[in-house]
Amino acid sequence: MHAEPEINAFLKARRATLDPAEVGLPPGGARRRVRGLRREEAARLAGISVEYYTRIEQGRGGNVSPEVLDALARGLRLTSAEHAYLRNMVQRAARGGAARQPAPEVPQVVRPGLRAVLDAMDGVAALVYGRAMDVLAWNRLGGQLLCGFAQRSPEERNIARLMFLHADVADAHPEVAQIRREVVAVLRAQAGRTPDSVQLCEVVGELRERSPEFARLWESQEVEEKGHGVKLVRHPDYGTLELHFQAMRLPPPDEELTLLLYAAEPDSPTQAALLALSSRAELHAETVC
Helix, strand or coil: CCCCHHHHHHHHHHHHCCCHHHHHCCCCCCCCCCCCHHHHHHHHHCCCCCHHHHHCCCCCCCCHHHHHHHHCCCCCCCCCCHHHHHHHHHHHHHHCCCCCCCCCCCCCCHHHHHHHHHHHCCCEEEECCCCCCEEEEEHHHHHHHHHHHHHHCCCHHHHHHHHHHCCCHHHHHCHHHHHHHHHHHHHHHHHHHHHCCHHHHHHHHHHHHHHHHHHHHHHHHHHCCCCCEEEEEEECECCCHHHHHHHHCCCCCCCCCCEEEEECCCCCHHHHHHHHHHHHHHHCCCCCC
């Protein structure tokens, strides 16, 4: 992924989401040809010259200081995830953009100790995914509840591929449109951290080609890393389950891995369903969602 066009597309998309009046700018006399902020207005909000802002947006800003990036983030109302994405891409552009010959990518693995932690979790569905959202490990309840990972090929064990290319998985999520949007936003955030990942580029490239919805969402330039929330999942035997989820990026030496946990409210129908599924998992039965 080349940093310069990514910066340009990202900042233009973020400018387009802002109403001048909402950020304290006068409406201006000339009629606007496009929605959102003009470059000069974005520059004014960041307290920098239009010329410098233009160079940054075009990926020609060089070593942009943290103070200027902070000012841009404040002016354009960026979230913390969007701020981190912009910082990563600007720093990459300053280093010369895309590497001509990326280093061979080391396959991601889950340490035995981390697998032991997953297996010890009781009443919680858990999985670990890597830089391209490949599911690398799961506990028994996670395999029961989520997508029957053990029954799928390694290539299919990818959250983004499952959500966009597998109708059975999409149909199990009543809020599939929102989940797909979040998946794409997480992938873009990861692309900012590891833009040279061949694996991640292959997943994004495949989905842009095979899924018009993914391509549209990818072009929207949304960046998000949703750490927690509530998700609905339809189970063939237990109906619609309401699950609290928590996503946590792990510390070194597992910093490119994310732990995803699903749990239920105490004494709820969903908790009863998880207990039943957990008992079924003990018998090594897996259900494809």
